[in-house]
Amino acid sequence: MEVRKVVLRPGDTLYALAGRHGTTVKALQRLNVLGTSTLIYAGDTFRVPAGTGPVEETRKGRSTDGSPSPSPSPTKSKSKSMAKPAAKSPAGSASWRVVAFAQAQLGKPYIWGGTGPRGYDCSGLVTQAWKAAGVSLPRTTWGQVRAGTATSRAQLVPGDLVIANGGGHVQLYIGHGKVIHAPRPGSTVTVARLAAASGVVGYRHITP
CATH class of the missing domain: 3.90.1720.10 (endopeptidase domain like (from Nostoc punctiforme))
Incomplete structure (x- = not known):
């Protein structure tokens, strides 16, 4: 499978990326050797199937293929989805x-x-x-x-x-x-x- 690389953004999750690039969570885990983990980090380079791209949204909030557009991750879930080290960690x-x-x-x-x-x-x-x-x-x-x-x-x-x-x-x-x-x-x-x-x-x- 041909792949291309994208840079992860704050708030990205595997589920949002799968919807955005028209693929599956399991496919992304396989491409990035994550096993069953869903840990990803903003700023990292991430592999997605070549030929895919962000799903284009219409004004009615639906993708060009007629399916509902992926919803952005809520701001409150950013730290969890990015698996950012716990704030209480002395290592910071x-x-x-x-x-x-x-x-x-x-x-x-x-x-x-x-x-x-x-x-x-x-x-x-x-x-x-x-x-x-x-x-x-x-x-x-x-x-x-x-x-x-x-x-x-x-x-x-x-x-x-x-x-x-x-x-x-x-x-x-x-x-x-x-x-x-x-x-x-x-x-x-x-x-x-x-x-x-x-x-x-x-x-x-x-x-x-």
């Missing part, structure tokens, strides 16, 4: 940069010892994501397990580290019960659900 704009960097790596291959840009291992992805926010972290998971300060599952904020698999794997929390990580050889950087508490050995909060 730094956590935003961390999550945005990690999301931009979705679909890149797992490479043992990889620190980008072609691919990453789990700790390499976390190291580079925080480096994008001006923070240096230890290179390996075994060093990152002691980075920052300990936090709890209930207090996780975007940018926090989730240490799993007995301390041998690190994930980057992005909010809404989701993480971005590089799982294993043969996989790609992907969004996943936060691991069950029984599989986590620690949560680390990084302060810029």
Whole structure:
């Protein structure tokens, strides 16, 4: 499938984009390697099917094909639809940069010892994501397990580290019960659900 790129605007959601470009949410998730995630960020470059474009509206509020035009997202839902890091997060704009960097790596291959840009291992992805926010972290998971300060599952904020698999794997929390990580050889950087508490050995909060 041929694709073209568009720049996401504040308030954009997958559902609004699907309606605007005459495609489906699942198709957009597939093109942008989102899995089942609906997290998107204003300012990011996004892939849509080539040959599609914004649905032209008539004065009566209907598209040129006769179907109702997509309604713009309500202003109040902007922060939620953009998955903006929680306002209570001490990291503030730094956590935003961390999550945005990690999301931009979705679909890149797992490479043992990889620190980008072609691919990453789990700790390499976390190291580079925080480096994008001006923070240096230890290179390996075994060093990152002691980075920052300990936090709890209930207090996780975007940018926090989730240490799993007995301390041998690190994930980057992005909010809404989701993480971005590089799982294993043969996989790609992907969004996943936060691991069950029984599989986590620690949560680390990084302060810029």
